[in-house]
Amino acid sequence: PCTRQVRSYYVDWRMLRDVKRRKLAYEYADERLRINAIRKNAILPKELQEVADKEIAELPRDSCPVRIRNRCVLTSRPRGVKRRWRLSRIVFRHFADHAQMSGIQRAMW
């Protein structure tokens, strides 16, 4: 018997898409790095760089890391997400007030 909240689904479809993007970006990370190394070059001939440009455009669109959005892990909120906790500000406040965030205290000075 698990006392914590059990989540077997992603919060919404946008989160699912974000997950797919992350997976693809992980898979194609090496290739993208290498093709970009050929492109952003002053040494190699320009024709080769143009060919590399075309090649990187052929890769799936979801494989680029720029498309990843750091959503809140619990609510899938795209904005107001603190990177350290991967939580949106509302959820963070909720947990902090219930003393469920380790080392977090209400600021007072």
Next chain:
Amino acid sequence: STSSLLSAEKDESTASKDSATKVASKSQEGTAETPKQKLLDIIGNMKVEVSYRSKLQQLKTREMKKQATNELEGPESEGSMLRKTTGDTQRGRPLNPELVEAASAVASSLPLNKKQTESELLAQLRRHEETTDKQKKGGTINIRNVISEMAVKRQSPAQRAVRISNRISLELDEDGQRIRPRRLSPQSLESRRYFLSFFFFVYRSLKVGKRLNIFTKASTETEETLKTVSSPTIWDVELSKEIAAVTAQPPRNGFEEMIQWTKEGILWEFPIDNEVGMEDDAEFHEHIFLEKHLEPFPKQGPIRHFMELVICGLSKNPYLSVKQKVEHIEWFQKYFEEKKELLQEI
């Protein structure tokens, strides 16, 4: 003396190969030299003799053994032959005839009671053979090893509960007081010791002595073959999972909870090892000096310049393993080979 023999066996088994070759050469020399020299060698190297014999046993098959039995009827002293025949009837395998000859020659050379020494030597040889047989089959049992390998027995919580319930009896006496289980601590300890010593004696004595050969060993082989075929059946896996789930009790205290977490991988192992999961067996020079991977590339031109920069960057990268770096370079190699036609147009 048997324990010393056993310990000698253990030492030899590690260095058997080296000593076997030594003794083989020595024995060959011995037959050429006078028998006295040979005997002295054999006396001096009684330890090494055992490994030589074991090696001989490995090399020679049963046919050789039969030849040895035929050889026994050759010209030899009557006393030794009689003893040999008695030895044969006692043991399943006759002793190596050369060694028996050596034993007889040694006995004759020594000034003491010749027949007695010869019989003693033969008895020792037989004991050596016995121990080598045992080693070949399954390994001798040394009580020391048994005790060293004995770990503290962990009681499962069910057993613990049973013992606790045994301690606290719910029966009531005539007076209305609970019957306490008697705790004769000194007696119980001694009895435990006796039990342990008896246990070891029985454990040891079960394997000592001649085998009766009532039960054949063919069944074990078939078991092994069956096991190799059907080892990863789903039902076995399921059964093991069931057993684990049934025996897994919830943790009684914080320590057990932490142990469980460590097993699952949630908690790190203390003292913290910064290199957990990182098994980089490569030396530093394999990380830095990557020029040997640059051989398939042309030596002049912009590609070489580019690849040298790549290698410079990789050598400074502490996060990749050597394999990954090599893969990186190989990818570039493949890429440039595919674009060779294009490059040649330029």
